[in-house]
Structures are given as C-alpha cells and as structure tokens.
Amino acid sequence: MRVQPERIGAFDGKLCFICGSYLLNNKPSDLAYAPVHTGRQVKAQPERYYLFQCPNCNKIAHKRCWYDVGEKKHKDGWFGPTRWQLECPSCGETLSPMRDERTKWKDGYQIPGHSDDKLIELRVTDVFAWKAGSVFGKIGKALDSFFRAVGLGSLTENETSAVARAANRIGKTTKDIASKVFRLEIPAEKRSEIKSLSCQNCGAPLPLPEAWEEAVVCEHCGTAHLLPV
Numbered sequence: 001m002r003v004q005p006e007r008i009g010a011f012d013g014k015l016c017f018i019c020g021s022y023l024l025n026n027k028p029s030d031l032a033y034a035p036v037h038t039g040r041q042v043k044a045q046p047e048r049y050y051l052f053q054c055p056n057c058n059k060i061a062h063k064r065c066w067y068d069v070g071e072k073k074h075k076d077g078w079f080g081p082t083r084w085q086l087e088c089p090s091c092g093e094t095l096s097p098m099r100d101e102r103t104k105w106k107d108g109y110q111i112p113g114h115s116d117d118k119l120i121e122l123r124v125t126d127v128f129a130w131k132a133g134s135v136f137g138k139i140g141k142a143l144d145s146f147f148r149a150v151g152l153g154s155l156t157e158n159e160t161s162a163v164a165r166a167a168n169r170i171g172k173t174t175k176d177i178a179s180k181v182f183r184l185e186i187p188a189e190k191r192s193e194i195k196s197l198s199c200q201n202c203g204a205p206l207p208l209p210e211a212w213e214e215a216v217v218c219e220h221c222g223t224a225h226l227l228p229v
Contacts, residue, residue, distance in 0.1 A: 002121040008130040010052075010214075018065035018089055023051060024127055030064045031124070032116065035108025044116075051120035052111050063119060067109055070095070071102055084126035098211050147182040147200050152224070155181065162214035163224045169209075170219045178223045188228040199223055 002010070011023045030049040034042045050063035061070075066086065074083045074217040086096040096112035103109045110116060131146070155163065163181070164174050182200040199218040206225065209216045217224045 001118065002123065003126070005126045005130050006077060008122070013026065014060070015059045015063055017052075018061040018069050021052075023062070024122070024131070026062070026122075026124065027064075029105075030062050031144040032063070032107050033108050035103075035110065038199070043108040046055055047124040048121055050116055050123070051122065053120070054088045054091065054093060054095070056088060056095075057091035059088070059090050060120070063111065064105070066111060067105055072219045074098065130194065146186050147184055149200075150181050150183055152177060152179050152181050155226075159214065162226070163217065166209065166213065166215040166217040166224065167222075170217055172217060172219075172222060176222045177217065178221060181226060183226040184228065186228060191228055197225070200225065 005193055009205070014023050016023055016217060023052065026049045032044040032050060033045045036042050039077075049062050052063050052066050052119050053060045058198075069089050070086050072085050072087050073084060075081070081100065083098045083100055084096075084102040085094060085098050087094055097130040099112065111119065152163075160174075163177060167177055169174055182202070192211065196207065197202065197216065198204065199206055199221060200224040202218065202221045206216050206218060209227065212229065214229050215224055215226050
C-alpha cells in the first residue's frame with residue numbers, strides 16, 4: 001500500500017525497531033527488487049522500499065531488516081536440511097511456517113504471507129519531496145539525511161574562517177575542531193525554518209547561530225557544522 005506524499009509525515013521521527021535508523025531513511029540495500037522469472041535481477045520501478053509491521057506486537061521495521069534479521073535459519077542436526085522461518089525479533093512471534101528455501105533479496109523476496117502490495121510502501125521520490133518541502137521547520141529528525149560529511153582540510157578559506165569564529169564563540173580554537181565536518185545541503189532560503197539542530201557526530205543539541213553565521217561547533221565533541229547563508 002503506497003503512502004501518499006502528504007501522509008509521509010506520519011512516519012517522521014519513528015525508528016525501525018530492528019536497525020534503529022529512521023523509517024524515513026533508506027539505504028541502497030533497502031530498495032525493493034521485482035520478482036521476475038527470467039533469471040535477471042530487476043529493481044522495482046519507481047524506486048521504493050517497504051515497511052512491515054509485526055501483527056502481534058505492532059512494531060515496524062524496514063522490510064530489508066526483516067529479511068536480514070527476522071528470517072531465522074533452522075537446521076536439524078549436522079546433516080539435516082536447512083529450513084527458514086520468519087520470527088519477530090521483538091516479541092518472538094512466529095510469522096511463517098518452516099520453508100525449505102528463502103527467496104534471495106535480489107530475486108524479489110516477499111514477506112511470507114504478506115506480499116508487497118499489502119505492506120507499507122514508501123517511494124524514494126515521494127520521501128525526498130516530502131523532506132524537501134516540510135522537514136526544515138516541522139520535524140527535525142529527518143533533517144539529518146541532508147548533512148554530508150566532508151574533511152576539514154577541504155573547506156574554502158571563507159568556510160574555515162566561519163568554523164574558527166564558531167569555535168571561538170564556545171571557547172575553542174581550530175585545533176579543537178574534529179577532522180570531519182558536516183555540511184547541511186538545503187536551500188539557503190529554507191534555513192530560517194530550522195527550529196533545532198543536533199550534532200551529527202554525538203547527537204548533542206547545537207545552538208542555532210545567527211542568520212549571518214555560516215557555522216556552528218558542537219561544544220561537546222568539537223564537530224563543526226556548516227549551514228547555508
């Protein structure tokens with residue numbers, strides 16, 4: 001069941017109970033493959049990923065996490081056949097009978113008894129569009145996906161000066177700055193909508209700098225963050 005873009009916010013800030021990352025964030029390995037019978041491996045188009053909710057404890061996780069962690073391998077003795085069974089990592093509920101084989105992810109794996117059209121479907125373009133339009137002032141947590149890590153030595157002269165000023169504001173020097181810097185890649189006009197920031201290294205809350213300041217440094221770990229101006 002596809003989640004329409006205007007309803008994606010219902011999943012904001014919610015975590016996958018298996019991997020601990022946000023449900024609205026996805027990795028390339030999360031993307032679904034279409035089940036085909038030609039021997040070829042084909043990604044589902046448009047690109048999408050799925051969430052599955054345990055029918056017993058109602059906890060939600062990425063479909064890929066159910067595949068990686070929920071699918072349990074059982075073997076009867078040293079020489080017995082290997083069989084597979086889906087179990088909830090949280091409540092231990094058995095969600096499928098024993099199966100002799102498990103379909104590989106790239107061959108179009110389906111949750112046993114729950115085909116993709118019955119799962120929560122998130123399309124990558126929908127999620128990105130929703131984040132770009134709503135994330136900055138309304139949610140905060142998914143904002144983390146707009147940060148890109150860069151090396152301190154790769155900064156321009158102006159960016160280095162901005163980091164030095166930010167360090168000075170909290171009583172630090174450039175020698176105290178961590179080698180990894182996080183650049184927030186959003187349109188400059190959206191910056192005014194940001195209500196809170198957290199350090200991308202340690203998670204500590206960051207002070208919101210004045211609109212003309214380009215950088216903020218975490219007082220806890222010394223990690224610099226560059227903001228658009």
